[in-house]
Amino acid sequence: MGITKQGELNPRTEKYEFLGPPGALLIILGVPTIVFGLYFGCSENSGGCPPPLAVVNLGIIDAVSNISWWKSLWGTQACAAYLAWYSFTVIAWFTLPGDWIEGTLMRDGSRKKYKINAFSTFLLALGLVFGFIFSLGPKSFTFIYERYVGLMAASFTMSIAQSLYCYISSFRSNKLLALGGNTGNPIYDFFIGRELNPSIGSFDLKSFNEVRPGLILWALIDISMACEQSVRRGGSISDSMALVVLFHILYIGDCAYNESAIFTTMDITTEGFGFMLAVAITWVPFVYSLQARYLVFNQIELGPTWTAVIAMINLTGYWIFRSANNEKNGFRNGRNSKNLKYINTEQGTKLLVSGWWGLCRHPNYLGDLLMALAWSLPTKFNTPVTYFYVSFFLLLLIHRQRRDDEHCEKKYGADWRRYMQLVPYRIFPYIY
Template sequence: MASHKYEFFGPPGAFVVTTSISIITYLTYFLLTPSGSPPPAFLSSPLTYLQTALSTSSLFHLPTLALFLAYFGFTVLLQYILPGPLVPGVVLANGKHNLYKLNALYTSLTIFSLLAGATLFFGGANWVGWVYLWDHHLHLITALNLFCISLSTFLYIYSLRPGPHLLAEGGTSPSPLFNWFIGRELNPRPLLSFLDLKSFCELRPGLTLWIILNISNTMHQLRTTGSITDSMILVNLFQGWYVLDSHFHEPAVLTTMDITTDGFGHMLVFGDLAWLPITYSIQTRYLALNPVHLGPLGVLSVLAINGLGYYIFRASNSQKNLFRTNPSDPKVAHLKTLQTKRGTKLLISGWWGTSRHINYLGDWVMAWAWCLPTGFGTPLTYFYVVYFAILLLHRERRDDEACERKYGEDWGVYRRIVRWRIMPGVY
């Protein structure tokens, strides 16, 4: 057992992470209130406040669980019936590549169009759908937790089936708990041959649900105050654009570490389907309870920050994806590269000559633009900035270790050429 190199401090770490991320999703509900975030009662006696809140709250609601299952099933159906090209992924460790049906943008546009139609037809902000989502937010958190645990367990059991299937390197440890958490199988496809559950969950149900929750929170603000603040509009625009942009550039996800290297276990399942929609919508939920008005100068400042972050993020990611898929394209053919003994080339100029993960910097700058519209009345809405920084630092370390194993001495040469990890001149 000692010979296996664990991430997250092994099985104990997997247990702590699994437990803590679930608890945090509930805390986002109980600590965001109109009387303070966190409320004064929590600050004076945290345990007493949480015990009282739990004892007076209904955590489980079967119709809400059924609603999420129907929503998840509907996204699967749209993946099947909507048009989309079958695109090959990267060559994997077994020398083969998988095919992926790409229609995430069509899926999200279909869902948003149906919701827009229902909203206009059935009464705007007072439509029962938006009211239900707001009133049953706590029940939705429980539904997502239960679904993620169930799906992770199914995936683990499914990965034990006989016959050839590609396992992830990190998911073959001696610990069943750790393998359940990190994921045994690389690309499970238990339903349809083109439906890779990992890439499906990465881009579809959770990301779209994030925006649905944002809209629900916006409708609550409109319903209770009679207007929508400029801060709420900005956060919705930024995050909505981020999701639609991710769906538009769906092919780029096929070359990410999540798809090519990581197994599909509870870490990614929960991150995609529960953590993302619940914690990433904190800003709009806070603004629904505590409206903030930015004014023209505030709006322009936040727009500039988001524009800078998006430019760095999208331009660098597009350059990398184009280089990987069509290195002879004039847009990237002139870039300097380092030839490796593996036969592949590493970019050492352009965006990727400034730092090894310049895209992470753009992503983090955008995170500030999503949080600043909430003002400075609470630190909780800046949870995303702090968490995301930790996530990016950890992801960079994981990627660096994986590349060192992959490229050997060439990676040391590359690191001496491209010195900075994320932020040029700083880190």
């Protein structure tokens, strides 16, 4: 590929997001601070959830000034276990059968092919874990609870290593860069992702990390939390723990089963693969499992009424989430069994204006948020910390919705403004 053509395909990014390099640096430093802070701020070993303010202040000062505390974050056994887990997911990708599908047309005229076998990887992992627990008892799988901090540190190290590798390799010739990650500022480009689709042969790093090592590990962490609670209770688990673990496993299984749906999302089609996406292998399993970890040392019994109410909220959220996504994916693949209304654009794309997508522009986000609320409700209202996920998720989805609207405004112009008049609500019908 000549220099001129390379420059046309990979123009210099002129506009920053996330407040530019300072904002990117703040997020890079802030993510591990939040992940580890949520552990130490909600742990039986640190004095509560959250601990008393005086304990927090003294604990932070003592910790950051003590080299032994920093060393304690790392564990050799935990690192080995995490590497074994990550290697398992890679081997499963290569060895388990799966269909190959084509992604969307890229601006260089090519289409990447992606292997789909996340669901079989998920089932294999669950089968091995449940077989292990059945043979050796719940105590055998409390390792994750006991080595939680070391596993967090190992996963974060892996995310940094991947981000660095992808940033450095993006400077090789003939790379297709992300339109938003070619600013020339190393901090920002490292964060946002410089290369669009970093791959090792046919092994696509971005799509692999999206639905395998972090997402499936989240389920295994939940199961370990349930095992720890079971050991403490003499063989049973609380109804609150059962709800949280069941909700999460169903959600993870659904994401893995519908893996093909991710290949039309902005993460795959538009974003580069940098720290912002790579750190999900730490953020997803270790932040999203907070409620299950909390219930280990705060064992709440909900009773049948609360259990039924929370289950209904989760099922309602899942129904909206899945049916909305099915409408969109079916329509994109040329199926319109519901005779949904749409408008044509000058780009040749059709925009749905009826069904779930006529109620608001992102009904899938609405379903996601209802499920996130249901995951926190089993902890009752004893602490705001266990509601971190749904609060963070609300801000994340509002930000993502605004980015998506801005992207579509540039892409469709007047057609998008016409669409917004027909579908005025963004996430919450008649509210926002």
